[in-house]
Amino acid sequence: MDAVVHPTLESFDAATHDRLAADPVRNTIALTSLDRLRRLPGTDQPPILITFHDNGEVIGSLIRTPPWPFQAAHLPLDAVNLAVQIVSDVDPDAPGVTGPRAKSAAFATATGKAFVESLATRLYRLGTLAPPTVEGAGRLATEDDVELLGAWRKAFVREAVPEAPDLGTTDAMRDSLRLGNGHVLWEIDGTPVAWAVASLPQVGMTRVGPVYTPPEHRKRGYGAAVSAMVSQWALDQGATDVLLFADLTNPISNSIYQRIGYQPLDDWAEFWWKH
Secondary structure, rough: OOEEEEHHHHHHHHHHHHHHHHHHOOOHHHHHHHHHHHHHOOOOOOOEEEEEEEEEEEEEEEEEEEOOOEEEOOOOOOHHHHHHHHHHOOOOOOOEEEEEEHHHHHHHHHHOEEEEEEEEEEEEEEEOOOOOOOOOEEOOHHHHHHHHHHHHHHHHHHOOOOOOOOOOHHHHHHHHOOOOOEEEEEEEOOEEEEEEEEOOOOOOEEEEEEEEEOOOHHHHHEEEHHHHHHHHHHHHHOOOOEEEEEEEOHHHHHHHHHHOOOEEEEEEEEEEOOO
C-alpha cells in the first residue's frame, strides 16, 4: 500500500470523486467540504488531501480543511498506520480527527498522542418526514439575517464543541447563503426563536445542521419544527438522502429527530489532541 499527497484539489478530485459520490451517506462531510472549496476558492486555508492506493487502485482517502480535524470516513482501517505516518510529516499541526467511531478512534490511538473525545454523535437519515404541529411559522433566512445567524452559530459551537476554533461566523454565514444552502428561521410573532440549515444537495445527499434554539426558547417544539421545515426544503431541492448528526449526550434532540422521521445509521466520534 502507498499514498499520494495531492498538491491540488483537481488532482484529488480526479482520483476520488467517483468513489466519494458512490457512497454519499458515508462521505457526507467530505462531499460538502470539497464542494465549498470548489465554489469558494481562496476563502480557506489550503486543504490536506491524501489518497491511499493498493496495486495502483485508489482504496480510500483522508482530507482536512483547516482549521478543522481530519475526516476519516473514507480511510480504510488497514491504512490508518500509514496515514498517521504521513500526517505527522505533512500536517503536524492538525488538531484531531473525526469520522465513524471505529475509524476515528483507531486513528487517534495510532498517533500515540493524548486526546480527548470532544464529540460523540449519531448519524441519522430521513425516512418519511412527519412535521410537528407547533406554534409559529418558519421562513427562509436572507442576507439581512446574517448577524443573527452568525451570533447563533457562535453560540451553538461554544455549547456543542467548545474545542472548535472561533471563526468569523458572520462571514461564514454569508458564504453559506452564497453557496445556496437553506437557512430556516422559526418565528413567533415575527421574533426568531430557532434556526436550522441544510446544505445544497450533492449527488442527492444533503445534511442538516446546525440546529439551534436559544436556551430561553427551548422545550416548546421550535427545534423540531425548524428541523422539519429545513428537511422539507432539502427534499424540494431534490435530495434523496437527507442526513443529520445528533449529539449522543443530548437524548432530547435524538428523540425529537426520530419523531419527525429520522432513522439512526451509525455512530461517529471526534477526537482532539491535548496540548
